[in-house]
Amino acid sequence: MLGRKMASDVQKFVGTDEVKTVKFWKSVTAEVLSTAIMMIVQCSVPLKWPGNNDSGTTVQIALGMGFVVMCMIEAFGHISGAQMNPSVSIAMLIARKISLLKAIFYIIAQCSGAFLGSGLIYIITPANATGGLATTTVNRDMTPAQGMVVEMYLTFMLVFVIFGATDSRKKITMPSLVIGMAVAMNICTGINHTGASMNPARSLGPAVYVNIWTDHWVYWAGPISGAILATLAYNFGFVLHCTKKEKELEEEKKYAETLPDPTVIERVCGRYCGTLNSGLMPARVTSESTFTLETSDSTAHFQL
Structure with a gap:
């Protein structure tokens, strides 16, 4: 009996059964599409067009990204969760909200979507306006280690907000709005430091086309480590403590009813x-x- 239960738990964690379903592949496709649309906005807003001395300002970029994230969550959230970010998918895996195979396929889908979205803007934009195609680089006055800490902090904040906004115990009617605001806030905070990526796929897409790989590892190590810390802090720190208290109160209530x-x-x-x-x-x-x-x-x- 114990062996069967353990085998069932392992199978559920890996997700071998859900890979065979149409729903699984629909969710993977949704991740490709939602990430591609997000990258179209991300790469378009900062473009500097000929005859226009102004590229996208920090506020424009923050609002653009905040709005597109909010819209994608509303459009695809019920299909795949609209994670659009390998760091978020890893966080959801650790929190046991998605299976191992789903996390792997999501990350592949997100990187593919970032590649497609960035590629579309690269193709349709004049060469003299493309510039760096919104490639993220660490500020020249900062060290890569400092950049990693910035990305770690920004992603920690984002993932922590995601867990809080989507917590079933909270009655938030539009978690997408809260998450979009968190993205905009983080961009305003860290854009001058590292470009405020918070997303390995977001940094990967443009880098492929403009061939800028300077300190690219920062945009994987920082966001992923920040997401892991946020997951542990929220799910195994605050929430675990609250859950124990809630269970004790629930047990007392049930006993009183008997x-x-x-x-x-x-x-x-x-x-x-x-x-x-x-x-x-x-x-x-x-x-x-x-x-x-x-x-x-x-x-x-x-x-x-």
Whole structure:
């Protein structure tokens, strides 16, 4: 019995059964499409067109990315979760919200979507306006290690907000709005430091076309480590503690519901005491439906 349960748990964690379903492949396709659309916006906003001295400002980029993330979650969230980010998929895997195979295929899909979305903008944009195609690089006055810490922090914040906004115990009608705002906030915070990627796929797509790989590892190590820390902090720190307290309260509530009604006990005690001349001791509950009434010279058991 224990062996079967363990085998079932392993199978569920790996996800061997769901790979055979149409729903699984629909969700993978949704990740490709949603990530591609996100990258189209990401690569378009910062472009510097000829005759226009202004490229996308920090506010424009933050709003553009915040809005597209919000829209993609609303459009694809019920299909795949609209994760669009390998770091988020790894976080969901650790939290046991998706299977191992789904996480692997999601990451492949997200990188493919980033490649397609970036490629579309690269193809349709004039060469003199392409520039770096929104490639993320660490600020020249910073070290790669500093850049990694920035990406770790930004992704930690994003993933922590995602877990909080999608927590089933909270009644948030539009978690997409909260998550989109978190993306915009983080871009405003870290764009001058590292470009505020928070997403390995987002950094990979443009880098392939413009062939800029300087400190590219930062955009994998930073976001993934930040996502892991956020997952551990939220699910195995705050939530685990809250869950234990909730279970204790729930158990106390269930136990209280099984106890005999106090008014019934009083009524039965009154009848019994009328037949006795001896002193009455306090009633004692001995099971869910039985209580014991003791007097100075006798003991009675009542079934309710």
